[in-house]
Amino acid sequence: MVEFIKQPWPWYFSGIMIVIIMLVLIFFGKSFGFSSNLRTICSMAGAGKRVKFFDFDWKAQIWNLLFLLGSIIGGYLATHYLSDPKPVALSVQTQNDLHKLGIQFNGKLNPDELFSLTALENPKTILLLLLGGILVGFGSRYAGGCTSGHAISGLSNLQLPSLIAVIGFFIGGLIMTFLLFPLIF
Amino acid sequence: MKSIKFILAGIVFGIVMTKSEAVSWFRIQEMFRFQSFHMYGIIGTAVILGVLSVLVIKKLKLKDMSGAPIQFKDKDKAYKKYIVGGIIFGLGWALTGACPGPMFVNLGNGYPTLIIVIMGALLGTYLYGVFQKKLPH
Numbered sequence: 208m209v210e211f212i213k214q215p216w217p218w219y220f221s222g223i224m225i226v227i228i229m230l231v232l233i234f235f236g237k238s239f240g241f242s243s244n245l246r247t248i249c250s251m252a253g254a255g256k257r258v259k260f261f262d263f264d265w266k267a268q269i270w271n272l273l274f275l276l277g278s279i280i281g282g283y284l285a286t287h288y289l290s291d292p293k294p295v296a297l298s299v300q301t302q303n304d305l306h307k308l309g310i311q312f313n314g315k316l317n318p319d320e321l322f323s324l325t326a327l328e329n330p331k332t333i334l335l336l337l338l339g340g341i342l343v344g345f346g347s348r349y350a351g352g353c354t355s356g357h358a359i360s361g362l363s364n365l366q367l368p369s370l371i372a373v374i375g376f377f378i379g380g381l382i383m384t385f386l387l388f389p390l391i392f
Numbered sequence: 393m394k395s396i397k398f399i400l401a402g403i404v405f406g407i408v409m410t411k412s413e414a415v416s417w418f419r420i421q422e423m424f425r426f427q428s429f430h431m432y433g434i435i436g437t438a439v440i441l442g443v444l445s446v447l448v449i450k451k452l453k454l455k456d457m458s459g460a461p462i463q464f465k466d467k468d469k470a471y472k473k474y475i476v477g478g479i480i481f482g483l484g485w486a487l488t489g490a491c492p493g494p495m496f497v498n499l500g501n502g503y504p505t506l507i508i509v510i511m512g513a514l515l516g517t518y519l520y521g522v523f524q525k526k527l528p529h
Contacts, residue, residue, distance in 0.1 A: 212411070218430050222437025224426025227407060228405050229438075235397065236456040238465075244493040245517040253446040259404015261522030273398035274405065275496055281406020282415070289407065297418050310431060316416040317498065319488065322505045333508060335487065340495075340512020341519070342484025347492060349519040350477025350529065351467065354491040357474055357478075361467060362443025368467035368474050376485060377424075378491030383486035384424040391487075 213291045229359055231381055240356030242347035244268070244275050308392040335391065342379075350375065411499045417489025424486050473529040485515075 216224075229239040247259065255262035261377040294314025302312040310318050319326060326332045347353040350372045354359060358376070361369025413419045423431035432513055448454075449462050456462050467474075485491050488497060488509045495513060498506045520527075 208436065215413060216408075216411040217435050218412070218433030221408060221414070221434045223441060224404070224408040224412075225434070225438040226441040226445060229442060231401050233449070233462055234456055235401070236458055236460060237398075242517075247512050248514055249518050249521065250426075252490075254518055254521065258518070258521040260524050261518075270395070270398045272476060273395050274402035277399040277402020277404075277410070278401075278406035278493060279500040280399070281403040281408075282410050282497035283406075283502075284403065284500075285407040285410035286501045287455030289411065292502060295413055295416060295418060298422050300427045301418065301422040301425055304427075305418070312418060316410075316413065316418070316501060317503055318417055321488075322498075322503050323416065324505065327505060327508075336505065336508040337512040337515075339484045339488035339490075340509035340514075341516035342480050342512075343488060343490070343492065343509070344484075344516025344518075345520045346477050346479070346481025346484055346516070347513075348477070348517050350474050350481055353481065353493075354485075355493060359438055359442060359483060362439045364464045364466075365443065365446075366467045368470065371471065371474040372478040372481075375475045375481040378475075379479040379482020379484075380420075380424045380481070380486040381482075382452045383425050383483045384421065387483075388486075 208291075212289050215293075215296065225359060226363075228356075229363065231272075235270075238356075239360045240352055241271075242344075242353040242356060243274070244271050245271060245344055246348060308388055310392060346379070404492065406497045406500055409494055410501055415490070415494035415497050415501060420486065420489040449495070470529055473527075 225231060232239045247265045250261040250263060250265040295316060297312055305312060310320050313319055320337065350357065352369070352372065354376070357369040357372040362373065414431065414434060419431055422428045445462065454462050454495045490506065490509055492513060495506050495510050
């Protein structure tokens with residue numbers, strides 16, 4: 208059993224598990240949408256005093272912050288107790304394309320060039336991570352949701368707005384990958 | 393128990409995101425380069441099963457644990473905010489390889505540098521709140 212869990216999970220099993228999480232939250236009387244937490248944290252920090260958008264009863268969202276806390280613990284448990292040391296089975300083509308951009312595939316989840324502590328010695332890395340975060344935060348609130356709220360919850364409920372948002376996610380992702388990455392890296 | 397169940401659900405989510413490698417910057421690049429079925433398989437399976445589940449819940453008028461009928465809110469009928477907001481989100485998703493969930497899961501995965509991405513995401517959310525009235529929706 209443990210050996211089975213330790214392998215990377217096949218896509219269909221992962222997909223099933225994501226739906227189960229969505230259904231469990233629905234059964235709890237909530238809905239699956241992660242980016243709302245960012246707004247809640249802004250409100251907790253007092254942003255509601257200055258900006259009306261953050262002036263809401265954030266205490267009703269504590270359940271989602273607990274979910275967030277759990278997700279960090281889950282990441283820790285998965286990496287430390289439920290993983291085998293085999294490298295991520297990344298496509299060779301992707302490895303080659305990234306190599307041309309100066310990003311080496313290290314077999315782990317994330318590249319050292321962007322996410323290792325030593326990479327922060329280059330101010331450009333800090334700037335890129337901060338800018339990327341700003342785009343995700345701004346974009347998800349503007350679009351009213353992120354991958355969980357639109358691509359999973361919204362599409363499951365056959366919402367056309369969610370389909371438009373997901374198409375937007377892909378347009379943005381393709382522009383970044385094919386047009387901007389060669390300029391950035 | 394009231395709060396613990398949400399932490400437990402979050403723990404399962406964090407494990408699933410990690411074990412599916414959906415938290416991987418490399419996997420997101422592979423997806424946007426259309427070089428593997430992996431991420432499409434995950435999202436596709438989730439959406440197909442999700443659609444079926446929601447249909448069943450509506451058809452059978454199922455109730456949640458408190459006994460209240462399960463209701464699904466329709467998203468606002470609009471166009472601009474979804475496409476423009478979506479594109480901005482996608483730019484950031486490809487750059488950081490992290491949507492809001494994986495940002496936090498990756499902290500647990502041993503990448504403290506994600507704190508910078510999270511600070512950016514909070515700042516971006518705040519900026520949206522500030523400029524909301526001036527943006528086309």
